[in-house]
Amino acid sequence: MSGGRPWFTVLLVAALTLALTFLVLPVVAIFVDVGPRELIASLDDPAATDALKLSLQTSVAAIALILLVGTPASWLLATRAFRGRELLITLVELPLVLPPAVAGIGLLAAVGPRGLLAPLGVSFTLSTAAVVVALTFVAAPFYLRQAQSAFAALDRSWLDASRTLGAGEARTLARVAIPSALPGLTAGLALAWGRALGEFGATLMFAGSFQGVTQTVPLAIYERFATDFTGALGLSAVLVCVSAALLLSVKLAFRAAG
Amino acid sequence: MRRIAALLAGLALVLAGCGSDNDSASSSKPPLTVSAAASLKKAFTEYGSAFAPATVRASFAGSDELAAQIRQGVKPDVFASANTTLPDALYSEGLVEKPVTFAANELVLAVPAGSSISGLDDLAKPGTTIAMGSKSVPVGSYTRKVLAGLPADERQALLANVRSNEPDVAGVVGKVVQGAVDAGFVYRTDVEATGGKLKAISLPADLKPQVAYGVAVVKGAKHPEQAQQFVDGLLDGAGRDALDRAGFLPPPAT
Numbered sequence: 057m058s059g060g061r062p063w064f065t066v067l068l069v070a071a072l073t074l075a076l077t078f079l080v081l082p083v084v085a086i087f088v089d090v091g092p093r094e095l096i097a098s099l100d101d102p103a104a105t106d107a108l109k110l111s112l113q114t115s116v117a118a119i120a121l122i123l124l125v126g127t128p129a130s131w132l133l134a135t136r137a138f139r140g141r142e143l144l145i146t147l148v149e150l151p152l153v154l155p156p157a158v159a160g161i162g163l164l165a166a167v168g169p170r171g172l173l174a175p176l177g178v179s180f181t182l183s184t185a186a187v188v189v190a191l192t193f194v195a196a197p198f199y200l201r202q203a204q205s206a207f208a209a210l211d212r213s214w215l216d217a218s219r220t221l222g223a224g225e226a227r228t229l230a231r232v233a234i235p236s237a238l239p240g241l242t243a244g245l246a247l248a249w250g251r252a253l254g255e256f257g258a259t260l261m262f263a264g265s266f267q268g269v270t271q272t273v274p275l276a277i278y279e280r281f282a283t284d285f286t287g288a289l290g291l292s293a294v295l296v297c298v299s300a301a302l303l304l305s306v307k308l309a310f311r312a313a314g
Numbered sequence: 315m316r317r318i319a320a321l322l323a324g325l326a327l328v329l330a331g332c333g334s335d336n337d338s339a340s341s342s343k344p345p346l347t348v349s350a351a352a353s354l355k356k357a358f359t360e361y362g363s364a365f366a367p368a369t370v371r372a373s374f375a376g377s378d379e380l381a382a383q384i385r386q387g388v389k390p391d392v393f394a395s396a397n398t399t400l401p402d403a404l405y406s407e408g409l410v411e412k413p414v415t416f417a418a419n420e421l422v423l424a425v426p427a428g429s430s431i432s433g434l435d436d437l438a439k440p441g442t443t444i445a446m447g448s449k450s451v452p453v454g455s456y457t458r459k460v461l462a463g464l465p466a467d468e469r470q471a472l473l474a475n476v477r478s479n480e481p482d483v484a485g486v487v488g489k490v491v492q493g494a495v496d497a498g499f500v501y502r503t504d505v506e507a508t509g510g511k512l513k514a515i516s517l518p519a520d521l522k523p524q525v526a527y528g529v530a531v532v533k534g535a536k537h538p539e540q541a542q543q544f545v546d547g548l549l550d551g552a553g554r555d556a557l558d559r560a561g562f563l564p565p566p567a568t
Contacts, residue, residue, distance in 0.1 A: 169493040181494045182443070182477040264445065264478030264489060271479075278481060282378035282450040285386065 083296055090289045098290025106268040107276035108294065114184060114272065115252040118191035122248055126199045127241070131229055133200075134207035135215075145204070152197045159194055160261025168262070186263035187270050195252040199244040206240020207233060246303045253299050344537045346544060348372040349380040349388075351396035351452065351527070352482040353419065353501045357560035358394070361553045368540040376451035376482035384409055384532060391541040394529040394548075396452035396483070396501075401528035413530035416548040418563040420502040421456045421525055422514040424490050431497055433515060434464070438471035445489040445498040448479040453486065456523045457499040463521040487512070501525065503561040526566055 090098075098104055133145055151159060166172050167189065169181050180186035210233060218228040234241065256274040263270040265279065273295045280288040346368035350358050355374045362370030373380075377395035381404060384393060393410055395401050401413035425431045437444055447454025461469050477495050480486045486498040491511055505514040516522075529548060531541040547553035 164492055164494075182445075182489070260481070260485065261488070264485075264494065265448065265480060266476070266478050269477075278379075279448050279450065279479075282376065282382045282481075285382065 086289055086293050086296060090286070090293045094286055094290045095293050098287050099294060101287070103267050103271070103276055104287075104291050104294070107271050107273045107291070108298070110184070110187070110268065110271065111253055111273040111295075112298075114187045114191055115195075115249060117188045118195055118252050119245065119249050121188070121192050122196045122199050123245065126196055127203060127234070128229070130200050130203035131207050131233065134204045148200050149197050151193055152201070156194065156255070156257025157261065159190070159258035163190060163193060163258060163262040180262075182264040182266065182270060184263075184269055187259055187272060190258040190262045191252040191255050194255050194258055195248040198251050199241075199248040202244025202247065203237070203241050206237035206244070209240070210236055242307060246306050249306065250299055250303060253295070253302070343367070343369045344540060346370050346392070346537055346540050347390040348392045348394065348544065349383070349390040350374055350392075350394040351377045351380075352484040353396050353453070353504055354394055354527070355484070356503070356507050357553075357556045357562060360559070361547065361556040364552060365544060365547070367543050368537060370544070374482075374484070376447070378450040378452070379481065389534050389536070390532055391535040391537050392529060392544055393532055394527065396525070396527055397455070398526050398528035400452070401530045405530060408533065410530035410532050413528040414545065414549065415526050415565040416529050416545070416553075417527040417557050418566050419525040419527065420516075420563070421453070421460065421499060421523055422502045422505060422516060423497055424487065424500045424505050424512045424514060425497045426490065426493065427510060427513050429496065429513070431515070434468075434472070434517065434521075437475060437497060438468050440471075440475075442475050442497065443477045443495040444472065444475045445478045445480060445486045445495040446476060447483060447486055447499070448481055451480075451482055452525075453483040453500065454479065456525060459523045460499070460517060460521045506561045524566060527562075 099108075129148075133141065133148070154162070164171060167178055167180050168174070169179050171179060173179065180189050214232060214236065215228055218232045219225070223231065254274060255272070256278065259270070259272060260275060260278075265271045265275045267276075271279070273291060277288050277291050277295070280291060346365070348358065348362065348370055350372055352374045355372075358370075358372050358374075362372050373390070377397065377400050380390075380393060381395065381400045384390070384404060385407070393401060393404065394416075396419070398413065398415055401410060404410045405413055423431070423434070423437070431437070431442070436442060446457045449455060449458060461472060464472070478485075478489055480489065483500050483504055486500050487504050487508065489495050490498040490500075491508060502514050505512045529545050531538055531545060535541045544553070548557065
């Protein structure tokens, strides 16, 4: 920064200002349009509270599944060298770039009522479990990706030391690797959670929309948009607050723990 | 590297060729944006692709969502709704020109071709699953009118079997075609568009709601002249023929 070229710094600041304005403006607009009274009023509606409750339950369930399976899976991908590893990583990350509509169709074709696994009795339809499946599918890659790079960035000598001292790999993962990779894991968790809370398309196609069973907050917002724009704004504002609070508390909790 | 570049260039040429084949002389034709009810997809796609005065860009969704977009300042050239109340409401709000009724449809019960369901009675049985439109989209509001005509206990039993309230009729059709539910309330034209996958069960005549479609040129449309031509063709011309082929009925006499 101090090495001359002030024009470049100006350019950087301009770019950041532009990016910030663009990204923050729609969120600010939601709160400008909704007074605190409307925000509270939008929570009065049982459809809204049902949707909020359901969104929290399903996203927590999805995140729990993702952590439980995703942590050891990404540890394996990060620490072992084997043929086809790059391909596996690409496959695992593929849902990141899939449009939600493709995710919805794919889930129907795989675990829908007439899906690939239906003959084995594995099928989810228009149920809360189907919402969890959809959220897990779209959100998991965000965590896997972050967890894997967090594990890969760990100092190998620490891990080797742990093992030299007689700890098995499981113990090394639990006692050394996870605590040291916590910032990266937390970032992945926050991203995945945010994605799960915002999921719309795949949920609608795969799980449908029914108050209290499959209608998550984004679906409730879409339904309200047609008849009650203010109500839709109010519910959007609530979702922004809940998401922001969740992400912030996850970050703070893990920073304190780490 | 150079070979790849040549290949890409060739591919681009081929694609460009395809594009210009589809809409020849598109450069001189103005784009016409049409917001239309999801149930009009087949008929409007056919009508739009052969519409000479403009290149039609249609977007299909629940009529209520499209009306909400117009209220938020989105300006398509034409708005076509699966009811007459939404265009009438937009007209009284000064957002569209005077709407006209251009087609009629019939609300039916759609079930998979091999289903044993034969009527509304079967829907109230425990274990049967149903999809319908949400209450704000026309197909959902027609469905609720039908249900309002049923005895209270039958209505309650039927509502208890509803598994999804979809934002548009395409969602209802999809849920039935996928086997996610046993039956859904849709329009007769939607069943015909599935090419035999679904069959339509008529509703009792005394419960059947009148389903009429309204269309209007949007105020402040970029191409009002072409928009009016598009609307005129729906009443008498290529649009009317496409509607006939898709199974729509003539507008009800008023």
